[in-house]
Each structure stands twice: as structure tokens, then as C-alpha cells.
Amino acid sequence: MKRIIFFLAALPLSAPAIAQVTANLPVTCTPSGICTRATAVTNPDGTNIGASSGTGTSASQVQGNAASGATDTGNPVKVGGVYNSTLSPLTDGQRGNLMQGSRGSLNVTLMQADSVNPLANVGDNSDAQSTGSTARLLTVSRNYVWNGTTWDRAPGSTAGANVVSKGGLSLATGQVSVTTSSTLVAAARTGRNKITMSVGAANTCAFGNTGVTTTTGFPLAPTVGASLTLDTAAAIYAVCSATTTISFIEQY
Structure with missing residues (x-):
């Protein structure tokens, strides 16, 4: 007499309603007599998490329930990132990991509004910073003043005064x-x-x-x-x- 063993996926009764298992699927058996029933995991709204609700080629592929550019639906999913001491460049159209710093901060590049150009960084060790059309992010540890044409570092007195009064000292x-x-x-x-x-x-x-x-x-x-x-x-x-x-x- 052969023993038939069924493996059914189930969730604990106390588990939150993040997915449900459908068990009314075909049973398959091996020659040794071990049988399993396929399971399908669905979202709370009934949509299939597997490839049948998306465009993937693998039946076990996990996908979201809304395509890119489609109207958002469902609940958000917690995501994570990866830390690499050396960042790897991507090419056009490639998928990439969210990159994090060594303490979990997310690495980002500040971009100009509705543009493909990043913000230019302006240091604090040079004068005559122009007012060109390129958007700039001023990162300074000292003040800049407007001379009527460009931005210059605020001058100080070598005698110890922090601010030179208007017009000078002569x-x-x-x-x-x-x-x-x-x-x-x-x-x-x-x-x-x-x-x-x-x-x-x-x-x-x-x-x-x-x-x-x-x-x-x-x-x-x-x-x-x-x-x-x-x-x-x-x-x-x-x-x-x-x-x-x-x-x-x-x-x-």
C-alpha cells in the first residue's frame, strides 16, 4: 500500500491578512508516492501575486498588482536597500538596487526640477560665483555677499573683526x-x-x-x-x- 502525503501551504491564524492561499489546485504525485498540491498566493483583494497577474515568465515570480505608469492600488510594501563601498554604474533601462550608506541612509542625487541635469555643487573656496542659468546648490561654511555682479566670500579683518563696516575703515x-x-x-x-x-x-x-x-x-x-x-x-x-x-x- 502506498502512502500519499499532501503538503499544503497555510498561514497561522494570527497572521495579518497580507495574503491568502488557494488550495483547490491539481495534485501531482511522484513515482515514489509523494504527492503535493500546488498553491497560489493572492493579495487580499483577490489578485494573484504570481505571474498570472503580471507579465513575468515564471509561475513563481512575485509581482506587484499595478504596472509602472498605471493607477496605484493596494497597500505599500516595505523595501530595503544595499550598501556597496564602491557604487556600480547602471546603463539605460537597467534595474538597480536602492543604494544605502554604511549607516542605512539612502544615497540620492539632487536633480533640477523636471530635468535630466543634476544640481551643480558650488564650493566655498572661490570668489566671483556667477549667476548663470545652471541651478546650483551652494554648500558653504562661510557667508557670501553680492558685489553687484557676482557672489564673493564675505571679507573679514585680520585684526580680529568678524564684519567690516560699510564703506571701510579709512x-x-x-x-x-x-x-x-x-x-x-x-x-x-x-x-x-x-x-x-x-x-x-x-x-x-x-x-x-x-x-x-x-x-x-x-x-x-x-x-x-x-x-x-x-x-x-x-x-x-x-x-x-x-x-x-x-x-x-x-x-x-
Whole structure:
């Protein structure tokens, strides 16, 4: 008499409903009398996890229940990655593993929006970083400032100051004899922070651009020591009701 042994796949009663086994499939027996029944594992929604619900060629191939580009369906599946000390390049159309770092972090490449181009990396050891159309990821350990054309590293003082004040730390003084015609008091100076001008006589003086008059300029009271402070790098002219010495001090 032959013994017939059946092997049926089953899940524990306490197992979550992640799949179900269908047992009403054909029984096959070997010449030695050992028989098995094929089993089909399905998703909770009834779709077959095997190749019958996909496009694979092996009946034991595990596949998802929604194709790439199709409307998503079902529950998510936990996935894992692989760590390689040397990353292996892939060619177009190849499938690859999710690559991880040695502590489990996922390796990613930041891409420009809706583009095949990755973000360009900008270091923090050079000046004159352009504003080109290429998207850039600025990775710096120090601040950058805008010079009007490009981005430069923020300067500091070798004396220990962390920030250089606007216009610099230098001073210049002078005296100019201003007549009844427009007279240059201070030439334009790039980087000037401020300039203070003081009238040396009780005459009416006015300040402004080249060609300034006592009517069009900014007037000071006819008082000795009357002063005007401006935050400008532009050239400054003055005109007075009588020849007057105007003193100035500028920071740049």
C-alpha cells in the first residue's frame, strides 16, 4: 500500500491578512508516492501575486498588482536597500538596487526640477560665483555677499573683526575754498560710507550736484560751524553767497 502525503501551504491564524492561499489546485504525485498540491498566493483583494497577474515568465515570480505608469492600488510594501563601498554604474533601462550608506541612509542625487541635469555643487573656496542659468546648490561654511555682479566670500579683518563696516575703515579730511560759482568740495569715491561738511564763515552755502546754485542746492544756515552729513559715494559740489572755506571729513 502506498502512502500519499499532501503538503499544503497555510498561514497561522494570527497572521495579518497580507495574503491568502488557494488550495483547490491539481495534485501531482511522484513515482515514489509523494504527492503535493500546488498553491497560489493572492493579495487580499483577490489578485494573484504570481505571474498570472503580471507579465513575468515564471509561475513563481512575485509581482506587484499595478504596472509602472498605471493607477496605484493596494497597500505599500516595505523595501530595503544595499550598501556597496564602491557604487556600480547602471546603463539605460537597467534595474538597480536602492543604494544605502554604511549607516542605512539612502544615497540620492539632487536633480533640477523636471530635468535630466543634476544640481551643480558650488564650493566655498572661490570668489566671483556667477549667476548663470545652471541651478546650483551652494554648500558653504562661510557667508557670501553680492558685489553687484557676482557672489564673493564675505571679507573679514585680520585684526580680529568678524564684519567690516560699510564703506571701510579709512578717513580723509580736507578744506576747499568755495566761491559764488559751483565748486567741487569732494570728488566721487567708491566705497565711501559718509561725509560731513562744515561751513567756516557766516555765509549762506548750498550743496548739490555739479552746477548747483543757491536756489537749486540744499542750503545751510549762515552760521559758522553749520554742517551737513551725507551717506553717498557721489561727487559733492557747493556754492556760497561769498567765498567761504568748507571743511570735510569722509569715511571710506
